[in-house]
Amino acid sequence: MKRSIGIIAVVVFLLLIGAAALMAGRFERRMAIAQEDMAVLDFADPMADYAALEEDVAGLPLVSQRPLREIRRRRAMLQYWQADYADLAEVARKASKTEDAD
Numbered sequence: 265m266k267r268s269i270g271i272i273a274v275v276v277f278l279l280l281i282g283a284a285a286l287m288a289g290r291f292e293r294r295m296a297i298a299q300e301d302m303a304v305l306d307f308a309d310p311m312a313d314y315a316a317l318e319e320d321v322a323g324l325p326l327v328s329q330r331p332l333r334e335i336r337r338r339r340a341m342l343q344y345w346q347a348d349y350a351d352l353a354e355v356a357r358k359a360s361k362t363e364d365a366d
Contacts, residue, residue, distance in 0.1 A: 291317065307346050314339045
């Protein structure tokens with residue numbers, strides 16, 4: 265009986281690790297696709313991808329702020345390349361406030 269419970273606990277643990285790795289891989293893949301689109305100067309798709317990624321990451325519990333900062337940095341870079349400078353000033357202000365808080 266003890267052995268069965270131990271095996272079940274290990275299986276559940278490995279399933280959780282696998283699920284976390286799968287989610288991280290999907291996140292990285294979506295980030296890479298958006299970056300690839302930016303590299304070929306296709307700016308419409310990455311903006312939607314980054315917005316969806318930010319929404320997905322913000323909704324996850326126990327996730328550090330690092331991926332969110334990276335997404336926001338890339339969105340700001342995208343806005344810069346699209347010559348959308350009006351919103352960049354606000355993004356810069358928010359970024360400096362969050363970095364000061366860290």
